[in-house]
Each structure stands twice: as structure tokens, then as C-alpha cells.
Amino acid sequence: MCDRVDSSSSWQIDVDNETHYLPLEKVYLGMAATDTIHCIKDTLGKEHPDVKLFYIHCRNFLIESVKQVMSRFDSGDKFKFLSCFAPASAYALSPPTLVEGYHHLPYLNDVANCEEAEAEWRSHSFNPD
Secondary structure, three states, rough: EOOOOOOOOOOOOOOOOOOHHHHHHHEEEHHHHHHHHHHHHHOOOOOOHHHHEEEEEHHHHHHHHHHHHHHOOOHHHHHHHHHHHHHHHHHHHOOOHHHHHHHHHHOHHHHHHHHHHHHHHHEEEEEEE
């Protein structure tokens, strides 16, 4: 959506400022949707109004998603604990356990066994890749 999100605090980006938007053809759709839209472009043509409308709807969905997240959380501070899930953190065993992540995201217990995740976490500490 924004070409320089990595250089700014996500919470200070004005998602309504269209000057930050990437061109429509650079909106990320996912691999399967990108493949499908390429087939459609081959059939209808790149400049077909429905192709452009599709990209506009996808971009608007992404913008609305960001607005919804921002309206529910006052700052990104609540998400700092997510850095513990980075592969580099696993390699350094920093933090030494995933308990904090499971504490902040209790629904993880419904989709992933904490003990198995902990064992995998520890196994990653031996793998620098």
C-alpha cells in the first residue's frame, strides 16, 4: 500500500494520503490471485476497466484492513512481543521460551500445541539458517 512503510512508524502513516499508494499493478494480491489476474489480463487486456476495478477493490480492502487494525489499537507497543517469533530470535533463544507469546495470544493454544512449539523453538536454536 505504501512504498516506504519500512522507513516510518506504522502508526504515523496517513493511510488516506494517496501520494503514499503504490501504483495499482504493484498491489500485492498473493500468488494464486496474481496468477489468475494475469490470465484474465491475457483474455480481456491489461487496460480493461474490470481489471483496474479489481485492483482498486483489492487496494481499498488493504486500506480498510489497516484502518480497522489502527482503530482497535492505540499504538504498536502492544505488538513488540511479536519480535520474539523472528527466526533470529529463535536462533539466539531470545527470549528463551515462547510462553510470553502464548500469554499475549491465548488463541494460539487452540491451533498450536505449546509444548510442540517450544520443542521446535529450541531446535531452531541449533540451526543458524
